[in-house]
Amino acid sequence: AEGSTHTLMATVSQYACQRRTTTENNNKIFTDAFEVLAESYEFNEIEGRCLAFRRAASMLKSLPRAVRCLGEMQDLPCLGEHTKAVMEEILQCGCSFEVKKLLSDERYQTFKLFTSVFGVGPKTADKWHRRGLRSFSDILADRSIHLNRMQQSGFLHYGDISRAVSKAEARSLRNIIDGAARAITPAAILALTGGFSRGKEFGHDVDFIVTTPELGREESLLPEVIDGLKKQGILLYCDYHASTFDVAKLPIRRFEAMDHFAKCFLILRLEGSRVEGGLNSAEGDGRGWRAVRVDLVSPPMDHYAFALLGWTGSRQFERDLRRFAGAKRGMLLDNHALYDKTKNEFLAAETEKDIFAHLGLEYIEPWQRNA
Numbered sequence: 001a002e003g004s005t006h007t008l009m010a011t012v013s014q015y016a017c018q019r020r021t022t023t024e025n026n027n028k029i030f031t032d033a034f035e036v037l038a039e040s041y042e043f044n045e046i047e048g049r050c051l052a053f054r055r056a057a058s059m060l061k062s063l064p065r066a067v068r069c070l071g072e073m074q075d076l077p078c079l080g081e082h083t084k085a086v087m088e089e090i091l092q093c094g095c096s097f098e099v100k101k102l103l104s105d106e107r108y109q110t111f112k113l114f115t116s117v118f119g120v121g122p123k124t125a126d127k128w129h130r131r132g133l134r135s136f137s138d139i140l141a142d143r144s145i146h147l148n149r150m151q152q153s154g155f156l157h158y159g160d161i162s163r164a165v166s167k168a169e170a171r172s173l174r175n176i177i178d179g180a181a182r183a184i185t186p187a188a189i190l191a192l193t194g195g196f197s198r199g200k201e202f203g204h205d206v207d208f209i210v211t212t213p214e215l216g217r218e219e220s221l222l223p224e225v226i227d228g229l230k231k232q233g234i235l236l237y238c239d240y241h242a243s244t245f246d247v248a249k250l251p252i253r254r255f256e257a258m259d260h261f262a263k264c265f266l267i268l269r270l271e272g273s274r275v276e277g278g279l280n281s282a283e284g285d286g287r288g289w290r291a292v293r294v295d296l297v298s299p300p301m302d303h304y305a306f307a308l309l310g311w312t313g314s315r316q317f318e319r320d321l322r323r324f325a326g327a328k329r330g331m332l333l334d335n336h337a338l339y340d341k342t343k344n345e346f347l348a349a350e351t352e353k354d355i356f357a358h359l360g361l362e363y364i365e366p367w368q369r370n371a
């Protein structure tokens, strides 16, 4: 037992970018509990604690087997008093009282429901909750509530887009986007990113990079692809963001949630995807199509590797890559570039491997980035 304990702990890094995390999770009983706690802190805008639970969950996901006793926790990174106490309770009682209490908490449940709508974040959920609204029918019946375009689409397609997207559906979408991009320029480059590129079986959306080797051409490519989808009659919703990317403004020193590349958040109509009832069965039954969320990003080719690394995820992997770059290497990494602050220079990269090499990190395959 001593030996196996040792192999569990010996070399676990506090940085997700120094761990290999597949989709196999041997510590789901703990990470599910942590996710509820993290979410609850997120709803209450207690960012530090939220991150602490996400970081702990991410570390546990990388372990080759389940944590079985208190002693095994001592040498693991990313675990604080609170996370350890929750794990201890789960080991002893099979579940956490704190998590159980949250799951039946009215505020938590309402936030969970409201934020499950596309376009609704914790701020909007809080606003609606404070107005005494508790259900979708409460919201839709309240004439004083203004829903933006994104939220309207979120409610309209709720049943479909809250249902997981399968690998087969991701493949069909790839063909559709590929066809649309190739019709514009045969040189178009399409790459799957996000969860499906990490080998996940299901996703909440499908993410692609679509660009062209011709520098500058990528900016107009995306609107043309969108236009093509519209002409096919499959564009149900489009939130397009034109590029605000400017090499002269790099490096970006403060953290920004969105990168500056041209991108769009879409809802597409996917034919031949039978919908079986579900939450909003009126929307689905007997149609032979479903609505599905698709994200497209269009970086200029000379920043392709950074965009690919940034959009492949997971979010925790990305956070730790940036944290590692800053803390361990004195570098600034984001979706656009890698900047060496000690040498005062940008480090160019053609592939993701180049970026890992610049950072002095062993290469981690996309399917090992499910942190």
Ligand code: ATP
Binding pocket: 193, 194, 195, 196, 200, 202, 203, 204, 205, 206, 207, 257, 258, 259, 295, 310, 311, 312, 313, 314, 315, 318, 335
């Ligand atoms: P899921 O299967 O649930 O979709 P996912 O890992 O694909 O999981 P996404 O939310 O689709 O999750 O995000 C994929 C990647 O794209 C993440 O690494 C995230 O950092 C990046 N990303 C998502 N939205 C943006 C954005 N607006 N700007 C920049 N990067 C983004």
Ligand code: MN
Binding pocket: 194, 195, 196, 203, 204, 205, 206, 207
């Ligand atoms: Mn995704």
Ligand code: MN
Binding pocket: 194, 205, 206, 207, 295
């Ligand atoms: Mn996405």
